[in-house]
Amino acid sequence: MHLIIDTDTAGDDVVSLLLALHTPWVSIVGITINCGNVAFDYQVANALKTIEVAGKAGQVPVYPGARNPLLRPWVNAAYVHGEDGMGEAWYPPVSQTPESEHAVAFLLEASRRYAGDLVIVAQAPLTNLALAVRQDPEFAHRVSHLWVMGGSANAVGNIEPLSEYNFYVDPEAAAIVFQAHFNMTMVGWDVCLESSVLNDADLAEIERLDTPLSRFFLQTQRKTREFNRTQGILGTTHPDSLTMAMALDPTILTKSAPYFVTIETQGLHTRGTSVVDRLGDLGHEPNARVSLQANGTRFKRILMDMLATGSTPIAPPSGGIR
Amino acid sequence: MHLIIDTDTAGDDVVSLLLALHTPWVSIVGITINCGNVAFDYQVANALKTIEVAGKAGQVPVYPGARNPLLRPWVNAAYVHGEDGMGEAWYPPVSQTPESEHAVAFLLEASRRYAGDLVIVAQAPLTNLALAVRQDPEFAHRVSHLWVMGGSANAVGNIEPLSEYNFYVDPEAAAIVFQAHFNMTMVGWDVCLESSVLNDADLAEIERLDTPLSRFFLQTQRKTREFNRTQGILGTTHPDSLTMAMALDPTILTKSAPYFVTIETQGLHTRGTSVVDRLGDLGHEPNARVSLQANGTRFKRILMDMLATGSTPIAPPSGGIR
Amino acid sequence: MHLIIDTDTAGDDVVSLLLALHTPWVSIVGITINCGNVAFDYQVANALKTIEVAGKAGQVPVYPGARNPLLRPWVNAAYVHGEDGMGEAWYPPVSQTPESEHAVAFLLEASRRYAGDLVIVAQAPLTNLALAVRQDPEFAHRVSHLWVMGGSANAVGNIEPLSEYNFYVDPEAAAIVFQAHFNMTMVGWDVCLESSVLNDADLAEIERLDTPLSRFFLQTQRKTREFNRTQGILGTTHPDSLTMAMALDPTILTKSAPYFVTIETQGLHTRGTSVVDRLGDLGHEPNARVSLQANGTRFKRILMDMLATGSTPIAPPSGGIR
Amino acid sequence: MHLIIDTDTAGDDVVSLLLALHTPWVSIVGITINCGNVAFDYQVANALKTIEVAGKAGQVPVYPGARNPLLRPWVNAAYVHGEDGMGEAWYPPVSQTPESEHAVAFLLEASRRYAGDLVIVAQAPLTNLALAVRQDPEFAHRVSHLWVMGGSANAVGNIEPLSEYNFYVDPEAAAIVFQAHFNMTMVGWDVCLESSVLNDADLAEIERLDTPLSRFFLQTQRKTREFNRTQGILGTTHPDSLTMAMALDPTILTKSAPYFVTIETQGLHTRGTSVVDRLGDLGHEPNARVSLQANGTRFKRILMDMLATGSTPIAPPSGGIR
Numbered sequence A, B, C, D: 001m002h003l004i005i006d007t008d009t010a011g012d013d014v015v016s017l018l019l020a021l022h023t024p025w026v027s028i029v030g031i032t033i034n035c036g037n038v039a040f041d042y043q044v045a046n047a048l049k050t051i052e053v054a055g056k057a058g059q060v061p062v063y064p065g066a067r068n069p070l071l072r073p074w075v076n077a078a079y080v081h082g083e084d085g086m087g088e089a090w091y092p093p094v095s096q097t098p099e100s101e102h103a104v105a106f107l108l109e110a111s112r113r114y115a116g117d118l119v120i121v122a123q124a125p126l127t128n129l130a131l132a133v134r135q136d137p138e139f140a141h142r143v144s145h146l147w148v149m150g151g152s153a154n155a156v157g158n159i160e161p162l163s164e165y166n167f168y169v170d171p172e173a174a175a176i177v178f179q180a181h182f183n184m185t186m187v188g189w190d191v192c193l194e195s196s197v198l199n200d201a202d203l204a205e206i207e208r209l210d211t212p213l214s215r216f217f218l219q220t221q222r223k224t225r226e227f228n229r230t231q232g233i234l235g236t237t238h239p240d241s242l243t244m245a246m247a248l249d250p251t252i253l254t255k256s257a258p259y260f261v262t263i264e265t266q267g268l269h270t271r272g273t274s275v276v277d278r279l280g281d282l283g284h285e286p287n288a289r290v291s292l293q294a295n296g297t298r299f300k301r302i303l304m305d306m307l308a309t310g311s312t313p314i315a316p317p318s319g320g321i322r
């Protein structure tokens, strides 16, 4: 599987990268960085650091992309993940450096090179993908499948009452991506909240592992865990990792349905809200598969195994990815 | 209890009126009509007809109010309730006629007469109440409790994906009411969908009652039942009646919480969506009690008893209504 | 002529009242107060004071109306007119007190009493009129002519680049009024800026008059004159007075045309902007006569004569007002 | 002067290209095509045809760009320019073909090659430029000067009352460009309407020229002239040409001022309206030089000379372009 990960590397983005990097049959052709969680250059450094921790320094190129949302001022989430996005570990720079090619140019070029055999996991605001779509409408059709962490099947938000962070940060970009006719799956915050939380018992188990990966995990997730407690969530949240796990092992997505989804760009209190037309009120053709339920138990098992052994227990797809 | 019912009388509005009219200790000081479900004059006629069916012709005055939403063109729901709003029974006019005083003038006047001892159940778009608020900001403080059927605690809509009909029809009015500092409870579509549906077995039981009230019920709910089937809801829906039942017997509201609620007036796909700030993201003081769960079994029992016996089994409040 | 003046009495509103009060054949049936320029109670007091200065204490009733815009928080203009709206003269209260009836109830009642023979000059945000319209759609048809000071024929603003203050404060109310099928004339800020400015020479002439009225004029316009200088306008501005002068002497309106006008309620930078469809792009029937040019010389003459003699030189209409 | 022209080639876009192509000291490094006036492929063909007519076939590359606005469905202007954008001349294809490189990639690359010595004249919706800005924020700083035909200094529209076509088609793109800190001049529809109309006498003079260029001019402007008559404009309008003429001969811009300009993206009736803050109400630093007056006589002279002689009478800048 040829995979591109579009990420605002901080907090759970790191874990998601680890999952992909420790699945041997996955070929990560590139990691693209989008403005989001923390200051842009930290995000780039965090992706490079994570590649090094996974023992793949220099083997996976990192392409810096959009430093700002299309239209809106950038809204960060450093209050969630710590200022450096790594639980304030303040890791020193690694030796690998980012590519000079822009993420959007890379996305377009890679989509031609691997046309029909390219999976993208998007776990950040969607600026890079929107720019690629607008520069080449055929881009969407050359991508085999796009997995998007963002929105919610039922308007459960995490930055405003009905709005999830990734879509909130760049609602216009999200709207463009949902209009682009991708073969895509939206993994919303609602499903992630239900099936991707590691609770105190899980985290205690990870502490007992005491491997280099488990220690890296605990360090980088430290601030998120503290923040979650203030929100009434006891544990760490792993929306990006759950999305990645689904992309690698689609059986984790246990329930979904094709719906028409539109992204609110004009609301006063609903900026970036994903409007999922579950009853068909709007009369449009579905444009996305929407996740409704996940196998959280299997997700946790995969994550734990990876942290314990340095390898996810996911078998390569026999017939390939839809 | 002094009660005013603000209604767009059609479908379940009729049942809600029946519940109040058949609870002897309730003094209905007036019924006010707001544009909504069906053509305005049908709504007035339906309220008058229902009063007659309840054997109270001439005893409960009906005040026609706003014939249009504040700002938007009227959007009806005749496709749900039948063109006449009574399951296309086409009842002939009754002898009681509507009052000449406008609903808004009546609301203001009644709020002075019964200041501190007046409950309002609003089961229609909120134009009348918004006009009363804007004409007299003290109006809100003279109402003991306002029960509003509308919106949703979690953005489950019935006319657009995230929008409930009453707030969708006049979002500006709903926004005004939620800013007005009423002592109020919002009963959303989500709770109504969970706890107010009479299924085929329930409806068969009602058929077996074969009383004048049960026959009137079945006739007036006929079209709604047909429409619901097209939406995957097998039975009749009773949002207004559930709200009324809560107002008469607050124990039916089994779970609720005070939240800040704002109504979207600017969205492209979220017109009238109720934004309920369950996590406190917006940092405002609560302005409404929001229903989260209802005792549907007791609701159905009350409704059945009323249809069977002509009287609801609800005891008068000992200490009064909050 | 039966006249109602709807006003946020401060600055030029005072002068406009003086013009009407000093035109003997005008019967002012009431003055209604709308939230606007300065704190609501100052506005009421200013109207009462102006009536007294005109020697009509107790003869013209003043009806307090909407204390807030329909939907938006109130935005004042005390920085223009001084905190008291009278150039910070801090006049003591007069003996006449405001009526207890609400402005909206009065407007509705007066429109019935003088149906077809009632002119309204609206020189404030349009909340009161919008409330009257929504409470009784026939209200608009009972008013002979509505003169509105607000908006602009060509999007020249005075509070935001394209937005005039009165419509900016309550855009939803303005939108309602323009939908209500009044026989109406909009007098925009553009025309007022062109034809209602008293320059330094004019003001010197007024100083030389040294009458009680001229002294009252200079006192109440003092702060506005100071503010205008900061905006590059050398003199005092009289939008409300120009509108009143047109209502009393329609020959002052030298050029106008019927256009479709709509008020922007959803813009981010165009709140309350009057969209005047001068080329017919929108394909709607005209809903207002829009002022394009005024006889500023005659306007000034009328104003000066009134200040000098205590009477405007305007003859009563022979055939009545359109 | 190194020049890039971003165009939706149809009607006056053609004339603007002719002006640049017939100014010998101008080096047109490329023509980029943006969705706008007519079907995209016609626009490409029209640019190629115009190059051929100017005798430069194969010497000026044409780069197809954005086929859709960023967020909105495309709105064409074929009713103005004829379906083919060339007055329905239906010219056969020429031999030169468009480049395979995308306009945005070309813009970015050219901005590096000619950093600090590159003028762009944008005479179409601004999608290409917005995409370039978002892909590389430094792009704006490498462009010496950007001339934009679009908007209006005083909200005079040509597609909606307050909205000019280019900004209306892609308001989000226009908003991005005005946020990008270009050294830029906006040439609005108001100035173009005042100073770029060729009246019947002018057009008769062009007919008398009877050169290949004058015949091409008359053919391609035929439909626009017919359309203008329906709008009360007697003649042909040349907004793009006037902008180009200013770029080539800045003395044609006789009055301008630096203002803060923002583009409305959220309005219901003000889509794409340019909000030019002439009084400084919004308190932001200027972000564009705004044209206020042009030397229409000189503009016409240049145009006529070019049509007559095949060369504009514009001298190269001595000190270069600001």
Ligand SMILES: [Ca+2]
Pocket (backbone or CB within 6 Å): A007, A008, A009, A010, A013, A036, A123, A124, A240
């Ligand atoms: Ca992320």
Ligand SMILES: [Ca+2]
Pocket (backbone or CB within 6 Å): B007, B008, B009, B010, B012, B013, B036, B123, B124, B240
């Ligand atoms: Ca109802």
Ligand SMILES: [Ca+2]
Pocket (backbone or CB within 6 Å): C007, C008, C009, C010, C012, C013, C036, C123, C124, C240
């Ligand atoms: Ca005023």
Ligand SMILES: [Ca+2]
Pocket (backbone or CB within 6 Å): D007, D008, D009, D010, D012, D013, D036, D123, D124, D240
């Ligand atoms: Ca053009």
